[in-house]
Each structure stands twice: as C-alpha cells, then as structure tokens.
Amino acid sequence: MRGDALVYPWDDTEISLTSPVAPGYVAPGMDSSDVPNARGRLDLLDPFEISKLGGLELITEGVVEGFLSGLHRSPRRGFSVEFAEHRMYQPGDELRYVDWKILGRNDRLYVKQFEEETNLRAMVVFDISRSMAWTGSPATVLPKIAYAQRLVAALALVLIRQRDATGLITFDDDVRSVTPPRARLSHWRQLLGTLATVEAGLGTAAEPALRRVVGQLHRRGLVVFVSDLLLDQTLALKALRFLRHRGHQVLVLHIMDPAEVALGGPNEARFEDPESRTAVVLRPRDWAGAYRDTVRAVITQWRLACRRHGIAYHRVTTDTPYGVVLREALTPPSRSA
Amino acid sequence: MIGFLHPWVLAGLAAAAIPLLLHLLARREPPTVVFPAVRYLLSTTREHQRRLKLQNWLLLLLRTLLVATLVMAAAGPTVPLRGVPGHSPTALALIVDNSPSSGTMAGGSPQLAQLIAVARGVLARSTADDALWLIAADGIPRRGGAAALGELLDHLTVSPRRLELGSALALASEILAAEARPGEIVMLTDLQASALSAARPSAPVLIGRPTAVPPPNTGIGQIETGTQPWSSGGGRISVVLVGDSGSSVPVSARLGERPPRQALGRVGGGLALTLPGVPPGWWTLTTALDPDEFRLDDRRVAAVRVSPVARVRWDSTSRFLAAASEVLASNGRIVPGQEVTLGHLARGASVVQPPNDPAQLGALNRSLAARGVAWTYGNASGELAFSDSGALVGRHRVTRRYLLQSAVSGRTGVLATVNGTPWIVRDGGVILLGSRLEPAWTDLPTSAGFMPFMDILLNRLARGEAALDQGAPGDPVPLPDLVTLVRQGDQEWRVEGGGLFQPPDAGVYYLLAGADTVGAISANPDPRESQLARASDVQARQLWKGARLVSLKDVADYAFSSASRGDLRGPLLWLALVAGLVEMGLASAWRRRA
Numbered sequence: 015m016r017g018d019a020l021v022y023p024w025d026d027t028e029i030s031l032t033s034p035v036a037p038g039y040v041a042p043g044m045d046s047s048d049v050p051n052a053r054g055r056l057d058l059l060d061p062f063e064i065s066k067l068g069g070l071e072l073i074t075e076g077v078v079e080g081f082l083s084g085l086h087r088s089p090r091r092g093f094s095v096e097f098a099e100h101r102m103y104q105p106g107d108e109l110r111y112v113d114w115k116i117l118g119r120n121d122r123l124y125v126k127q128f129e130e131e132t133n134l135r136a137m138v139v140f141d142i143s144r145s146m147a148w149t150g151s152p153a154t155v156l157p158k159i160a161y162a163q164r165l166v167a168a169l170a171l172v173l174i175r176q177r178d179a180t181g182l183i184t185f186d187d188d189v190r191s192v193t194p195p196r197a198r199l200s201h202w203r204q205l206l207g208t209l210a211t212v213e214a215g216l217g218t219a220a221e222p223a224l225r226r227v228v229g230q231l232h233r234r235g236l237v238v239f240v241s242d243l244l245l246d247q248t249l250a251l252k253a254l255r256f257l258r259h260r261g262h263q264v265l266v267l268h269i270m271d272p273a274e275v276a277l278g279g280p281n282e283a284r285f286e287d288p289e290s291r292t293a294v295v296l297r298p299r300d301w302a303g304a305y306r307d308t309v310r311a312v313i314t315q316w317r318l319a320c321r322r323h324g325i326a327y328h329r330v331t332t333d334t335p336y337g338v339v340l341r342e343a344l345t346p347p348s349r350s351a
Numbered sequence: 352m353i354g355f356l357h358p359w360v361l362a363g364l365a366a367a368a369i370p371l372l373l374h375l376l377a378r379r380e381p382p383t384v385v386f387p388a389v390r391y392l393l394s395t396t397r398e399h400q401r402r403l404k405l406q407n408w409l410l411l412l413l414r415t416l417l418v419a420t421l422v423m424a425a426a427g428p429t430v431p432l433r434g435v436p437g438h439s440p441t442a443l444a445l446i447v448d449n450s451p452s453s454g455t456m457a458g459g460s461p462q463l464a465q466l467i468a469v470a471r472g473v474l475a476r477s478t479a480d481d482a483l484w485l486i487a488a489d490g491i492p493r494r495g496g497a498a499a500l501g502e503l504l505d506h507l508t509v510s511p512r513r514l515e516l517g518s519a520l521a522l523a524s525e526i527l528a529a530e531a532r533p534g535e536i537v538m539l540t541d542l543q544a545s546a547l548s549a550a551r552p553s554a555p556v557l558i559g560r561p562t563a564v565p566p567p568n569t570g571i572g573q574i575e576t577g578t579q580p581w582s583s584g585g586g587r588i589s590v591v592l593v594g595d596s597g598s599s600v601p602v603s604a605r606l607g608e609r610p611p612r613q614a615l616g617r618v619g620g621g622l623a624l625t626l627p628g629v630p631p632g633w634w635t636l637t638t639a640l641d642p643d644e645f646r647l648d649d650r651r652v653a654a655v656r657v658s659p660v661a662r663v664r665w666d667s668t669s670r671f672l673a674a675a676s677e678v679l680a681s682n683g684r685i686v687p688g689q690e691v692t693l694g695h696l697a698r699g700a701s702v703v704q705p706p707n708d709p710a711q712l713g714a715l716n717r718s719l720a721a722r723g724v725a726w727t728y729g730n731a732s733g734e735l736a737f738s739d740s741g742a743l744v745g746r747h748r749v750t751r752r753y754l755l756q757s758a759v760s761g762r763t764g765v766l767a768t769v770n771g772t773p774w775i776v777r778d779g780g781v782i783l784l785g786s787r788l789e790p791a792w793t794d795l796p797t798s799a800g801f802m803p804f805m806d807i808l809l810n811r812l813a814r815g816e817a818a819l820d821q822g823a824p825g826d827p828v829p830l831p832d833l834v835t836l837v838r839q840g841d842q843e844w845r846v847e848g849g850g851l852f853q854p855p856d857a858g859v860y861y862l863l864a865g866a867d868t869v870g871a872i873s874a875n876p877d878p879r880e881s882q883l884a885r886a887s888d889v890q891a892r893q894l895w896k897g898a899r900l901v902s903l904k905d906v907a908d909y910a911f912s913s914a915s916r917g918d919l920r921g922p923l924l925w926l927a928l929v930a931g932l933v934e935m936g937l938a939s940a941w942r943r944r945a
Binding site for chain 2: 144145146148242244274277279280282283284285286287288289290292293294295296299300301304305307308309312
C-alpha cells in the first residue's frame, strides 16, 4: 500500500493482449488493433458465445487465465510490492525474495523485506435485483445478472490468485447473502457456489448492502459495487461516500444492456419497469435520440459524482469481453479512461 | 363562392381523415415490453413530451392538408374574381325594381335614381359578347346592348305597378335558361319585405339593396264608398290608412272639384267622412294625405255614381221579393214606380224569376223571345249546387234552378254562375234569375248579402249599368260585355266588351257603352307598397338559395363574377407540393435528430 491509495502489483506494468482467438474476430468493446494478438483467449471472446462453452467455474478460469497471460509480467509475482529493507536469509524463506545482486557482489544471502506483507481485502457488492435479470436480445446477449455473475467470479479469481481476501454480498431490496472475505483458493469455489445460486430478486436498495461492507472490512480495502444502478442514486452515492470516508477504495461497475443504451423496439410499445411496474407508452423511433441523450447524461452524472468522491466508475455493457472489463476495472484510476 | 368543375370528386375529402385514422389506429393496444430503464424513458419524455406532441400534430396536419388539397384540386375549384376587368361572355338579366316603393325619396332623390345609377355601372362592365336583358316592374324583358339598355334606363320612371321579386327572378331564370352562355341575374331593389316571394333561380343571383333604413310612411290603403248609387243627398265614405308611421295625419276627400272634407286618421284605423250631395252623374272621389317621402300612396281615387234611386214595381205574391223591396223602399234605396218590374217580365226593365208552375215556362220563354231577349229557360235541375263567388253574389247553396240557354253563340250578359253554368243573366233591360229567390230554391234570400244584392240588382244592373270595379295599374281587369270604350280624362281606349283592360296608371277609368257611361274602374297602387320595411338578408337567402346580397355601391364590382372565375387547381397543387415537401423535410430532420 502506498498511503491511502490502493496500489496493485501490476501497477506499473504495461498491459498487452497476446493470444488472438480467431482471425478477423472483433469482440464488442475491443479495438480492432487488438485482434491479431487475441487468438485463443476466452477473456476477449464474446461473453454470450463463451457462456455456451461450460459452467461458471470453467469459463471463469479460462477468462482469468487468458487475462493474466496477456499481461507482460505476472501479477502473481509481487503482491504488496513496496520494498522496505534487506535482512539475512533464513532457512524457509522463499528463494524468489533472495537478492541475487547482493549475493553476486558480497557472496551473502539477503532477502528483500516488504513494507506490507498482508494482502488486500476486497468485498464485491453484487446487485441481483429483478432489473438485472433482463436482456434486450436473449438470443445474442446475456442477461445483466448472468454477465455480472461471470464478471464477479473472474474478478474474485484474479484477486484470490493475488492472495487478496475476497468476499461477496448480494442484495436486491435487502441483503440476500454475505460471504466474508477469504484469500484461499477454496474460498473462490465457495464464492462460485454462492454466485451460481443467485436468482433475480425484487427491487433494488443498495444502501443496506453497502453499509454491511463495513462489518466485513475491518481494515482499508477494496469495495467493488456491481449494479445496473437503477436505484436511488442519492442513497447509493451516500453509502459509497461513507465507504470512501472509511478509507476503502471503491470501484463501481455500471452494468448496462446494449438495448438500454440505444433504445429500440416495435413501432410503438408500452415499456414497463419489471420492478416498479411503472409504464410509459411511446414510439422508440421518435424517442431514440432524446433517450440516448438522457442515458448519456445519467452516465456522466454518475461518473462526475464518483470522480468527485474518489470513486472509480466504469460503465460496462453486457456484450463487452470480460478481459476488456477486467483490464479497465483493475487499472488504477489515474490510468483509466 | 367557390365552385367546382367536378364536385363529385369532393367525396374523396373523406380520404383526408386517413392520416388521422392511421394515427388513431396506430395508438391502439401497443405491445408491452419489459424494460428496466423506464426511469430514463420517463425522464426523457418529461423533457420532450410537449415538443414531440407538437411535432406529431404538425405532421398530422401537413399530411391531412396534403390529402385535402389534392382532392380539392382534383375537384377543379374556381372562385369568382371580384372587380377584375374582363370576363368570359355572360348572359346577364338585370332586374331594376321600379315598383311604386322605389319612388321613396332618399337623400333628396327617388330611390330609383340610385338603382338606375348602379344599373348603369353594371352595364358599363359588360362587353360586346355579353347578352343583356333589362326587366322592370312592367314584367317585359327587354334585350339589347349596353347602350340600348342605357337608353331604356334613361326613360325608366317609378311604375305604379307592383313587382313581385320572386316572379321577376323566375322570369329572368326562364330567359337565361335558353342561353348557352353562363347566366347571371343582377337584381337592384329596395328589397321591400312585402314584395318577397319564393323562387328557384337557375343562375347565380346578385342582389343589390340599399343599406339605409327606409323612412316611416303613411298611405291610403283603401276607400269604401258604400252602396251605390248615391242619392243626391250625398254619401259616406270610409278610409283605411296603411304604413308604418304611428302619428295621426289629416285626410282630405273631395268629389270632383268640390271643396274637400278633412278628418284625422291613424295607421291601422279607419276613418269615416260624410260628403255633401252633388248632382246626379259620375264623380271621381279623391282622398289625399300630406306628402311624405313616399308620395305615390298619399292619394287614392274611386268612382262614385250619383243618381236617383230606381222606381220599382214588385210582385207582392213573392214573399221574399216583396219583403226585400219594402225594406229597400223604407230605406230610400228604391221608390215605387214603373221603371223596373221585379219578379216577372213586363214592359221596360224587368227582373224575371222562373214561375212556380213548370207549365208556365213555355209561355214565359215565348214572351222572352218575342221581347228579343237572347236567353230563355231550359231544363230544370234539382241537383244540389253552389253559386260561384263573384262581384255580384258570393257562394250560396242552390237546390233548384233552371238552366239558362242563350240563343246566340258566346255567353254575353252572364252576371253570376252555378258550377260554371249561367245562373243570372242580362240582355238589354231584362235580367233572368235561374232560381226563384225563395229558400226552397236557394239560400240567397236568407243570407246577409241579400239586401246589397237586391240594391245592386235594382239600382244598377236592371238599369243597364255595370258593377263598379277596382284594380291596380297594369293588372288586367275584365270588362262588362256592353262596354265599347274606356275613358280617363282626355284619353280614350277602344275596347271590346268581355275583354280585359289594363289601367296604365292610377286613376278612375270610365266604361262607356256607346254614349252612355255604364261603369268605372278605380285603379290605385297596391296597398302593400305602403309597407316600406325592408326584408333582411337572411329572409332573402331563405327564399332564394345561393343569392348573394351586397350593398348597391358594391354591385358593379361583383357583377359578372360568375364568369370571372379563377382556377384554383394550380395554387392547390402548389400548396400540396409545399405541404408534402415540408412534411418530408420535417419528418426526416426530426427522425435524424431522434
């Protein structure tokens, strides 16, 4: 850790994508310049397509492997890499911490001592309200909740592989499950079990769930808030600010279906909110432009509000490959777009 | 008024409702779509709802306008072009209402002068290709060019004849119906309410009428001279005033050039005047009022016969004849004498009724023939019948009668009829009654009109005189059989008895048989002319569908407008094109923006 700021081990690494999947394939959210190097990597494939390949665990591992293999330097080398001092080697010390330069010069064995030897504690707060169970194109795009399940699983695996303790809170209009953070790999399977059993709930009330994080993270840690943000913005921001004030790093992943970004549908339709049952009748063709402006304004509003309080914000559409999202989400705020 | 070359195409205007119907149908039962981000939609619609609604209505309006203008253009609309010089050849009937009321003074000159000035303006707009007619109150359509009709207008004066406006329009329509050119009727009138009558003009009608309120007026509507002849002791007349003035006015009456008698009268009421005795003869009674704006009805005339009463010998065995004679004698209307024999044929003037005993009828017929009377009694008829109303008798039940037969062709001398067959006839000094004046034959003796009938019968008809008749200038009046000459002042008209005579002007016309004056016709303006109140435009339009009413000063501008019509198809097609382009432009711009 560097002061209050959370620093990841790959903080200074240059992320590059190396295993191209198929010639000519461009996953949504990818730049075409990435394509030649993307062969064979699940993290860069279309989320809907890879969902057909297997279960949650298999897919998540594949995604994370692909994601990690795309990095120039493995994040597994150097957790909490703030160097502090050298000390004499003692039997049992890991050889990888031996300073070979000193050995070469002085013929003595020293190992590097780091300032923070304890790993990060992260808590994922996952919105499983009814609105998350929706997709605008069931044949081509995953429902938001399914997409977020895989994303959360991948994120948890990345963190746990870094020895970061990771927990999970699911909520709809109330907190539905709480899984305390652990750093063991077996804990990831427990998280998978929880994720695999989530079902879309009712309404959305994020504040109680976010406040429950305080009880789970006793030290400063990372809070990842995964939601479609179709909730009371004021209350949610208030809770997120509270977490920031407690010293936690906060990352908001705003999950959106592509059909929520660009309005489409029949010539005229009655649009009904699955949670509140509020409805409005309109012609999408007439309102598409204005709706796009509204969505853009909402996203800008969230982004500005989060930036004002030091909260990282990322909008994620459910057709974006997981690797792209992970790269953006796990890049420190100063380097994110 | 907009006209259409193909008016049936206008049925297609229903198609203008198609955009609206599509709009309404499209609004029906939209499918429900589950959409979590409804809050964004609500936020969007809150901000843009009004603008979008306005856009939708504007597009709907443009689409409806597009369809409507296309349909209208297909129907071939035309509009009159007001005041545009030049027009296609037109058949124009110009009606100038110079009826008596047009003599009403307005602004120092008669109303007719204004009408004539406007008529000249209409004629000035005509071209050599137009067919023009001028119709005035005399009812004679006169065709000619603008110059010829202008000359007629120069000599047009206030006519004593009444003009029924509906009849004038019907006449004009009849004239124009024979014309190949598009017709138009221009009527210049004071639009007197009492002159309105229904008509179905076949051509467009333009009516020019004054806008000023007509002045209040009082006129003499009727003179009653009572039973005639008057005795030399004088007589009593009653005068009825008509009009719309409420003030009392002095009325004067005089016989010939004798000093007048005066009395005050009021509109709606009658006044009675007793005139002093004058020598026997025919006298012209003149009643007059102080002059007002409408002069023609301030004077009215009537003929008065002054003579000694008939000297009558009556048959006392006929109960009803005897009773009537005694009543007349007691009232001084007859005196016993030998001048007229009542009841049977005798020397001198006789009023003959059929005998009770049919066996005596042959002898009576032979006596009539021996006397040279052209009429005889024919077969008896017991069929119930009624007399035809006429100047002498009204409608009375007739249960028994003898048919009267004439030995000469024609039906000269018929004074009254039953079912169209002669019932009372006269030849020379002999009057034959078809029924006895008894209740078993007819109800005339028991009716209220019996005594006046007997008075006229004895004092006038039996003495060879005709009934006094009344008429209006220009209206035909039937002449008695024996009349050969009609005289008014220095003017004389040779006539044939039984024919018709049209008094050319107001006044008393004396009817002469040879050298003897046997009757008179009193011709006076129609009392309805005294009602100067003007009809409203609404009343006129109700009677004459499609008529356009304008003030007199605008008539010249609107005349020939039926022929000066602009084709609206071009402008409408342009309008449709503009509407279509605007609709396309707006729709695509808004769609791009959306």
